[in-house]
Amino acid sequence: MFSPETRLATGAGLLQGPVWFDSVDAVPFEPVFAESLHQHTVRLGPRPAGSGALIDVIESRGEGGRGGAWFPVAAKWRSMLAQPPGGVVVGNGAEGEPASAKDAAVLQSRPHLVLDGIEIAAEAVGATEMIIWLHEGDDRTELAVREALAQRQQNGPRGAIRVEVGPAGYLTGESSAVIRGLSGGPALPMFRHAPATVSGVGGRPTLLHNVETLARIALVARYGLVPDTRLLTITGDGGRTAIEIDPAATITDAVVAGGVEEKTLQAVLLGGYGGQWLPWSDAAGLPLSALGKSLGAGILIPLARNRCGLRLTAELDHYLAAASARQCGPCMFGLPALADLFRQVADGGGGRRHLRRVRELLDEVTGRGACHLPEAAVNITTTALACFAADVDSHVNRGRCLHG
CATH class of the missing domain: 1.20.1440.230 (NADH-ubiquinone oxidoreductase 51kDa subunit, iron-sulphur binding domain)
Structure with missing residues (x-):
């Protein structure tokens, strides 16, 4: 339906510099664009320790999870801290939504930012196990993460982060499906009575965050005040473009940044496959900041006038x-x-x-x-x-x- 070609547009904060992806499942390949640990450390400095004080900073900023639900990050951390220590932190990088590319963009270009974030979160909530969850077939992403982990091992002893790969599918990146898959069951949604922070992977307290959320945690831990940018995927017949943009920007600004000619458009689908259609005349001038949860995991699918x-x-x-x-x-x-x-x-x-x-x-x-x-x-x-x-x-x- 959509070409797998992905282009990563320039931005500040989480993404830096234009990077071109060819087919996301092409093998063999060489992720030459991934920032090394040395480059990462020169750019941002060493990783700060995770502490309980960070929760107050996150809460004051109103940070919400970037996987689509926008659940308050601080509320999850406080729930996790109320449980016995020794839990699990999961970084969810499985993009089941075919129109999305932002998580792959972060993991493939700035993997150490995500790995910093998961280590900081684990230290802050007293977790002892860290997992990055990916989809089968996301070979380029998996290789970038594994190479980043190898670099960190060479740099000295660190907390053990492991990669787990689950079946590819629209639902297998859903939070309860991830918990179920990591607990030895099928990676499918489940009827869950207790939150994951109380009973998650293997019945242990589990903090599950989207990988973009973890990357932002790594920046907040360093600087406190960081730009409240949005990562978006602009998806069309020509491929997918992951961009980072100011939330004050309009939908028109976003699609133009994604390489789409706005004069050719009749409508836009906000939020991806489970989102909502709006006529372009109604959507064009809307600021991203006004859209809230309707953007889901940050997906815009513009529709040209010549398409039904x-x-x-x-x-x-x-x-x-x-x-x-x-x-x-x-x-x-x-x-x-x-x-x-x-x-x-x-x-x-x-x-x-x-x-x-x-x-x-x-x-x-x-x-x-x-x-x-x-x-x-x-x-x-x-x-x-x-x-x-x-x-x-x-x-x-x-x-x-x-x-x-």
Whole structure:
């Protein structure tokens, strides 16, 4: 659906300098762009120790997790500190969302910043085990992390950080799926009664952070006040561009920084495959700071005027249905039915009868899944019907696409 080519645009803080990626699963390869431990230390100085005092700094900054949920980092740390020492810290670098590249960008270009962050967090909360969780097939990322770990071992004894690789999939990077996978079970979402900080990997207290969050912790520990930048992935037919940008910037600023011509656009999908469609006329001037959780893990998918938003949404609905963990009825039956019906609407078949049934299914699936997957399909489909209302009318009533 989208080219795997990724471009990393210039930015300050977490990302520095333009770096080009070829195919993310190409082998053999040489990650010559990864910052070495020596370069990292010259640029930022030695890693500071983690301490309880850092929690107050993080709380004062209002730092939220950058994996998509934006849960307060300080609240997680305080919950972890209330448990017996000897827990686990997990850095989640598994980007199940196919439209995202920001975590790979950080790990491949600035791996030591993430490794500093996981060590600082472990020291601050009294954890004794540290794990970086990656997806199978993320070979370039895995090699960058393993080489960085080897450099740190050569530099002297450090805390033991290990890499664990789980199956690639849309849901296998979800937090409870990561905990389940690291505990010896399938890497699938689970019904969890206790938070991970109380009972996580193997029943031990577990602090799980997205790798961007850990990288920011490493900067906050050094400087206290650091720019509150946003890492975004701008995804289109030409590939994915990971950028770092000021939150005061607009959506137009972001897509232009990602190499997209804004004059060619009709709409944008905020937040990736489970996000929401907005007409470009409504979205263009919105500042990133006003979007909150609607950006999810920081994904913008601009849609050109010559592309059909209904057909793209139908493709994404089918992807989400295929990604199901098949652990509950809405995923097993509701999502495939929704995807099939919406494809027929997008293809101009079935008339108003199919459109009516799509709306009924959206109501039936809403709020009923064991994980966020049904809600993802509901979000993207419901907002597509509103955003592309004229297209819906043309497809349903005239059997004709407005975009050829």
